Amino acid sequence: MYIRIIIKIIFCRFRSVNNGSGYRKGKTMSKIIAVTSGKGGTGKSTVCAGLGYTLAKQGHRTLLIELDFGLRCLDIMFGLESDIKYDLGDVLSGRKSALDAVCQTPMANNLSVLCAPKTLTSVTAEQIVDICRSVKKYFEYIIIDTGAGISSHVFDIVEQANLILVVSTPDPVCMRDAGLMSDEFYNRGNKSQRLIINKISKKVIGEALVSNLDEIIDKVGVQLIGVIPDDFKMTVATGKGNPIPTDSAALKAFDAISKRLGGEFVPLTVKTA
Numbered sequence: 001m002y003i004r005i006i007i008k009i010i011f012c013r014f015r016s017v018n019n020g021s022g023y024r025k026g027k028t029m030s031k032i033i034a035v036t037s038g039k040g041g042t043g044k045s046t047v048c049a050g051l052g053y054t055l056a057k058q059g060h061r062t063l064l065i066e067l068d069f070g071l072r073c074l075d076i077m078f079g080l081e082s083d084i085k086y087d088l089g090d091v092l093s094g095r096k097s098a099l100d101a102v103c104q105t106p107m108a109n110n111l112s113v114l115c116a117p118k119t120l121t122s123v124t125a126e127q128i129v130d131i132c133r134s135v136k137k138y139f140e141y142i143i144i145d146t147g148a149g150i151s152s153h154v155f156d157i158v159e160q161a162n163l164i165l166v167v168s169t170p171d172p173v174c175m176r177d178a179g180l181m182s183d184e185f186y187n188r189g190n191k192s193q194r195l196i197i198n199k200i201s202k203k204v205i206g207e208a209l210v211s212n213l214d215e216i217i218d219k220v221g222v223q224l225i226g227v228i229p230d231d232f233k234m235t236v237a238t239g240k241g242n243p244i245p246t247d248s249a250a251l252k253a254f255d256a257i258s259k260r261l262g263g264e265f266v267p268l269t270v271k272t273a
Contacts, residue, residue, distance in 0.1 A: 030063075030136040033261070034161035035196075036146040036154060038177025042167045043198040047228065048145040049077045049238060050254035051165075051261075055141050056111035058258060063102065063139040065114045065131065067123070067157065068147050072116040078105045079241025080113065089117030091131060098131045099138065107243045112139070125156035132160070141261075155184060163261075164193045166222050170204040175219040182222050194225035196257065200270060201230040213270075226257035227270045 035051070037044045048064055055062045066074045066088065075081045086101035091114070102112045114131075132142055144161065146154050158164055164185055168178035182193055197216050210216055217224050231250035237243065244251045256266045 030132070030139050030142045031163065031261075032132055032136075032142045032144065032161045033163045033165060034144045034146055034158040035165045035167060036158055036181065037167040037174070038179075038181040039171075039174045042169050042174055042178075043228070044167045045073050045077070045145055046234070046238060047165070047167050047196055047198060047254075048143050049074060050228070050234070050244070050250060051258055052111050052113075052141075052143055053108055053244060054251070054255040054258040055261070056105075056108035057255075058262070059110060060140045060258075060262070061110050061138065062141045062143065063112050063114065063135060064143050064145060065128070066116040066145045067128070068145060069116050069119070069121050069123070072118060074113050074145065075103075075115050076241055077238040078107060078111075078113060080105060080115075081241070084115050087115045087117045088123075088131075089119065089121050092117075092121060092123060092127060098134050102135070123157075125160060128157050129160050155188065158185065159188060159190060162192065164190060165196055165225070166193055166220065167196050167198055168216065168220055169199045170197070170209045170216055172209065175216055178220045178222075182220060193222045195220055195222035196226050196228065197224065198228045199230045200227050224268070225260055226253060227268065228253045229270060 035044055035048050045066070045068065052062045052064045064074060066072055075084050080103055084103055086096045088101065090096040091098050091101050098114065102114050105111045105113060128144070136142065144157065146158060166178050166182050168174045185193055195217060197213065204210065205212065213224070213227065229249045231248055233245050233248040234250035237245060237248070256268065259266050
């Protein structure tokens, strides 16, 4: 089943030059993107991984900052579990600078990760701002993988982003929670929001949970930027820390969303299994 949707895009351009170090110093400020959801289990971290991977493959210097303290997973997704020497906890404690704690992924040269600590750690929005400020010269995109849930802690951190990506699945609870979270962002003056619908399949569209994609968009109340199909190949790749197969339907969807983030017009065509 194919669904074709024309959506508006976000237009932004970046240029960068090499500063002679291991990282590039950009001429313009990084675009900070917060990826969030009202409910856990929406695949928020997978969305971060997919966007980071495709942005890097397109040539953009990209940094993922993981804030799911005590429950980190990006190290496994990118096959870095044994390579992480330092994490965000070392940065927050002052033991390491943010740039020193960043780990470059082997599957994409332009992609780096700052993993969450394995233990619970307190953090403030001001600390995240300081971290982003200290590394923004070296990355075109900084993607913040927030913790799930509705709390003042999440809202304060997300407020610092240039763009908020709200992730929802067709599940009614996910849609309601995503809508509540988005409403709070709007109430706080954060109007730069886009919706990513994740885990789409033919079984849930038109047959089980929702009648069509418009129903999800209307319930969440956020403009759509992309739809990610439920893809077993993506699940296996991120679970084993392997590169995402080029014939992955989810990878193609992430690639399209990444291009839209860069200002490219890409019609949205969804293939559901």
